[in-house]
Amino acid sequence: MDGPAATRHLGLDLGATNLKWTVVEREGDGSWRTLDRGSVVTRAAGGPDAIVPQLGEVGHEAMRRWPGIITAGVGIPGLYDPKAGATRFLVNLRGPWDGYPVAAPVGAALGVPVALINDARAFGVAELRLGAGRGASSMVGLTLGTGVGGVIAVDGKVHQGHDGTAGEIGHQTIDPDGPDCNCGNHGCLEAFARADRIAEACGTATAEEAVERARNGDAAAIEGLRRVGRYLGIGIGNMIVVLSPDRIVIGGGIAAAGDLLLETAREEIRRRVQTTSVSEVEIVTAELGTWAGAIGAAIHGAEVASAAEQTAPAATAPATAPR
Amino acid sequence: MDGPAATRHLGLDLGATNLKWTVVEREGDGSWRTLDRGSVVTRAAGGPDAIVPQLGEVGHEAMRRWPGIITAGVGIPGLYDPKAGATRFLVNLRGPWDGYPVAAPVGAALGVPVALINDARAFGVAELRLGAGRGASSMVGLTLGTGVGGVIAVDGKVHQGHDGTAGEIGHQTIDPDGPDCNCGNHGCLEAFARADRIAEACGTATAEEAVERARNGDAAAIEGLRRVGRYLGIGIGNMIVVLSPDRIVIGGGIAAAGDLLLETAREEIRRRVQTTSVSEVEIVTAELGTWAGAIGAAIHGAEVASAAEQTAPAATAPATAPR
Structure with missing residues (x-):
């Protein structure tokens, strides 16, 4: 029996340092695979006026290499307005980003429909569809890096909320009188578990150095990571x-710490969670590495276009004709 | 145009003090209305051996009055095993409840399929379908009483998780070093906001007295409720x-405190939540009062049977023939 034909989709992942791209293919049976990927240095110094055209150029080059791409998704490192297709606040990229249009100019440059998604939610979409979250019904994802990104999936679908902000697990308050957070609150999980606070807890210059030292048996680094792991366990x-959830997926650069962080996190979870059987919840590290954001953005773009097609076919036509 | 015919559904809400019942009707257009309701004193002293037969008797009497009932739901004041249809742990009812079968004996007594649901989740189902949550896409519900019950709904549907425990908002840790909770953890939201802790914070004998005194201008009671409101705001x-979410629904006996609690909760939310526009989240009190649990149990029973019918018709046949 012939199923539907495979389709190709572009993903762009805007980071403060690198702009990554990927081309994924949705097979006739609904499964996904990655065809190609690459990375360029983000034109961060130029602000949005340089970066948004760069998204178009990088995407255009990927589409030249891989004909037949029909949608695109862009992973945004911060808050955005899904209805306007514009950014709202990007903590690590020089602005002004508030209300800066992204979906329309990138869509015009590429000639395909473009959907935005927060980069941590994109990570979640990718891990859920073809990474460590495969087969999970409900999933919680965390990305441990400069900040603490988060994502939740319910009934096999990433839940983004009406404004794309659902899943901000890093900004739950876990200590009313805890340290200041970059978001303006204090006592957030991120205020304990972001990279610079991990370094601080371990007495090292960077979180990477803390992980390295702990691996080599440094007692202060081990104890620092254990302390951070306990807060992670609370969150x-x-x-x-x-x-x-049936699965918890931990990603981001600092997930490399593995059990150095997760062992105390698991202990804290066992101590605190009494409402459900903790042994049935798997806590695993992410599988797709630094490409999860771009892959998830590509899948999100495809899924948004499919959903729009099912409800109102005319609305999905791109602003300019596809080539 | 003739739609599908209206159907009738029984709901039973097992409480430590009262056992409530309701009969609801699902109209042809999918909307719900309550036909009848009542309450009897729970045979709590007799433990499960007295209570489970009582569920059957009360349900049987409601079905005699209202012919044509095709499903039943039972609201459980604690943890249960949805697959086995048995209770696991009920904090306020004398046991032994661990592994005690409920769905099968009640189903055999009534001759209709029976589904169990946690009572706070039943509250959420009812408020979402015909109460203060109507029209909400994502909803968070809290019941403030002896304990702090919780419920979450995503994409217009109450999320219960694989074991019916999802939504236990009262048992999130909001202070790592907070006071002991009945669940075995400490620093849970419930440990700050359950009735006896509210009374303690206000220097009164009961939470009801605290609300009464605060209404009459008692400074200590007002300040106590404000303090509890701040913890509620964190949670x-x-x-x-x-x-x-687009809506937060607050129910349970202590929701009567209204703005005496919610004003500081809202202040705390505005102070702490930076990821989304708080002004777009409505915080409202519940509409269905003490009947929400029974109504939600009835709706849940109907929805479980409908879902089973769509996936495997034979599996929904009751153990004994319907009368």
């Missing part, structure tokens, strides 16, 4: 009581 | 950053 435990 | 704020 993850809260997500378990609220969502009763 | 609700965490749900806003994680779920980005």
Whole structure:
């Protein structure tokens, strides 16, 4: 029996340092695979006026290499307005980003429909569809890096909320009198578990150095990571009581710490979570590495276009004709 | 045009003090209305051996009055095993409840399929379908009483997780070093906002007295409720950053405190939640009062049977023939 034909989709992942791209293919059976990927240095110094055209150029080059791409998704490192297709606030990229249009100019440059998604939610989409979250019904994802990104999936679908902000697990308050967070609150999970606070807890210059030292048996680094792991356990435990997920996926650069962080996190979860059987919740590290954001953005772009097609076919026509 | 015929459904709400029942009708257009309801004193002293038969008797009497009932749902005041249709742990009812079968004996007594649901989740189902949550896409519900019950809904559907425990908002840790909670953890939202802790914070004998005194201008009671409201704001704020809901519904006996609690909760939310526009999240009190649990149990029973019918018709046949 012939299924539907495979389709190709572009993903762009805007980071403060690198702009990554990927081309994925949706097979006739609905499964996904990655065809190609690449990375360029983000024109961060130029602000949005340089970066948004760069998204178009990088995407255009990928489409030249891989004919037949029909949608695109862009991973945004911060808050955005899904209805306007514009950014709102990007903590690590020089602005002004508030209300800066992205979906329309990139769509015009590429000639395909473009959907935006927060980069941590894109990570979640990718891990859920073809990474460590495969087969999970409800999933909680965390990206440990400069900040603490988050994502939740319910009934096999990433939940983004009406404004794309659902899943900001890093900004739950876990200590009312805890340290200041970059978001303006204090006592957020991120205020304990972001990279610079991990370094601080371990007495090292960077979080990477803390992980390295702990691996080599440095007692102060080991104890620092254990302390951060306990806060991580509180934050993850809260997500378990609220969502009763079947899987927790930990990604981002600092996930490389593995059990150095997760062992105490698991202990804290076992101590605190009494409403559900913790042994049934798998806590695993992410599988797709630094490409998860671009892959998830590509899948998100495809899924948004499919959903729009099912409800109102005319609305999905791109602003300019596809080549 | 003739739609599908209206159907009738029984709901039973098992409480430590009262056992409530309701009969609801699903109209041809999918909307719900309550036909009848009542309450009897729970045979709590007799434990499960007295209570489970009582569920059957009360349900049987409601079915005699209202012919044509095709499903039943039972609201459980605690943890249960949805697959086995048995209870696991009920904090306020004398046991032994661990593994005690409920769905099968009640189904055999009534001759209709029976589904169990946690009572706070039943509250959420009812408020979402015909109460203060009507029209909401994502909703967070809290019941403030002896304990703090919780419920979350995503994409217009209450999320219960694989074991029915999702939504236990009252057992998120909001202070790592906070007071002991009945669940075995400490620093849970419930440990700050359950009735006896509210009374303690206000220097009164009961939470009801605290609300009464605060209404009459008692400064200590007002300040006590404000303090509890701040913790409530932390817990609700965490749900806003994680779920980005469009509505928060507060029910349970202590919801009668209204703005005496919610004003400081809202202040705390505005102070702490930076990821989404808090002004777009409505915080409202519940509409269905003490009947929400029974109504939600009835709707849940109907929805479980409909879902089973769509996937495997034979599996929904009751153990004994319907009369």
